[in-house]
Amino acid sequence: MDNERLIRILTKKLRGKYNLPHWPLRLDVENAVNEALQQTDELDNLLIQLRNRAVRFSCRKQDGTLREAFGTLKPCLLEEYRAGSKSRSRSTNDCVHYFDLERNAWRCFCPENFITIHELP
Numbered sequence: 001m002d003n004e005r006l007i008r009i010l011t012k013k014l015r016g017k018y019n020l021p022h023w024p025l026r027l028d029v030e031n032a033v034n035e036a037l038q039q040t041d042e043l044d045n046l047l048i049q050l051r052n053r054a055v056r057f058s059c060r061k062q063d064g065t066l067r068e069a070f071g072t073l074k075p076c077l078l079e080e081y082r083a084g085s086k087s088r089s090r091s092t093n094d095c096v097h098y099f100d101l102e103r104n105a106w107r108c109f110c111p112e113n114f115i116t117i118h119e120l121p
Contacts (some may be wrong), residue, residue: 071098
């Protein structure tokens, strides 16, 4: 579905439910859709990078504090680091799982809490 069609559908549904003026609501919906798509692209980029190398990134923890993590999903790195780890990957839906190379343990975060990827020196 293209973005314009999605924006029209959401605007129509919300306008009927909340009885708001069309154009201000449409602008809010358009901004929200564009922001969500940008965040999705950034998260997809993180997942690609995690599968290919070690990545330093930031996310917000459930308690609201910031976590700067250094993790990976690259198989050859996982084998090297996991040998000394006692933790196991848990199956939790709707979470992004990664192996934290600094803590030598599996970690996860909610996708909406992802902040940014940091360039490695």
